[in-house]
Amino acid sequence: MIEHIQQQLSVPRELHNQRVDSVLARLLPEYSRSLICNWIKTGAVTLNNLPCKPKDKALGGDLITINVDYTIDNTDFNLCKPENIPIQIVYEDSEVIVVNKPASLVVHPGAGNKEHTLVNALLHHCPELQLLPRAGIIHRLDKDTTGLLIVAKNLISHTYLIRQMQNREIKRHYLTLVHGYVISGGTIDTGFGRHPKNRLKMAVTDFGRQAVTHYNINKHYKDFTLLNVSLMTGRTHQIRVHMNYINHPVVGDQLYGGRMKFPPNADEAILSVLKQFKRQALHACSISFCHPVKNTEITLNALLPDDFELLLNTLDQHDEK
Known part of the structure; x- marks a missing residue:
């Protein structure tokens, strides 16, 4: 699959007087340093609208422009084999599938996850997805996040839906249970990138791509x-990182919130259900x-999974303020 990347980035003061390839590697952690260097060498990157070399120094406030066609490696998807894994289909027609992903199911194949993924399940349900980039999957959910996920069934619909995602026209809403008493709703608008010390984590940064999360009290x-x-x-782990950033980590999120925190003097019923809750809420x-074809808005909803519903029902009975 070829993805067209067109971005203009202002060099933050924190990266003043660093090499262009180093600056881009920090600002765009999803792309490798060698790939970025290749873009620069082939003229796909300019510094203040002038050709540049990877070793050229960028100053704070300089403008870096990227305009390149990037071929996405689909190898892991092509090696996937169909597996008869039950999946809940919320909506399906000739153009699109919307699934309600359960917990503990990895969406994409990757290192250590060539089997038992949502892709394997989708290929069993719809073998022609093998011909599409990323098996038609438009966006992703973390392994232990549940809920709705869109899959295109042909290349035309895939292109149309990817464009909607890029234009922020697909509206996604979540429910999450967080620790503590959140006083009011708000918006979190930060820089976002790979964690500087732990490659498994993402983090709020002073540079990197913009991440915006809106939240209100349910x-x-x-x-x-x-x-x-x-x-x-839709950055990787965005909600989880942003909730932790405002000191209200998602319940059960061990990667960002650490070990489960049990409220002091909590009812035994609450302690019991929290101990059994093994994922992020x-x-x-x-x-x-x-x-993509009917040109009508589709809105779909998914009920809470049983474990999340049990958690909330228990809180309703034993932890109301």
Whole structure:
């Protein structure tokens, strides 16, 4: 698959007087340093609208422009084999599938995950997806995040839906339970990139790509808050990172929030259900998009999975403020 990348980036003061390839590697952590160097050498990158070399120094406030066609490696997807894994299909027609992904199911194949992924399940359900980039998957959910995910069934619909995603026209809404009492709703707007020390994590940064998360209060409990969350951008782990950034980590999120925190003097029923909850309390509950052929808006909803519903029911009975 060929993805066209066209971006203009202002060099932050923190990266003043560093090499152009180093600056781009920091600002665009999803691309390798060698790939970025190749873009520079082939003239796809300019510094202040002039050709540049990887070793050229960029100053704070300089403008770096990228204009390149990037071929995405689809090898891992092509090696996937169909597997008869049950999946819940919320919507399907000749153009698109929307699934309600369960917890513990990895979306994409990768290192250590060539089998038992959502891609394997989709290929069993719809073998022609093998011909599409990323098996037609338009966006992703973390392994232990549940909820709605869009899959295109042909190249025309895939292109149309990817464009909607890039233009931020697909609306995704989540429910998440976080620790503590969130006083009011708000918007988190930060730089976002790879964690400087732990490559498995993402982090809020002073540079990098913009990440915007909107949230409002659904319900207050004594020790927790249920939030409605919507994304303007869709960075990896965005909600989890942003909730931790405002000191209200997602319940069960060990990667960003650490070990499960049990409220002092909590009811035994609450302690019991928290000990059994082995993942982040995050569910993609609603999604809206324009149908690629019918040109009508499709809005779909997914009920909470059983474990999340049990957690909230227990809090309703024992932890109301």
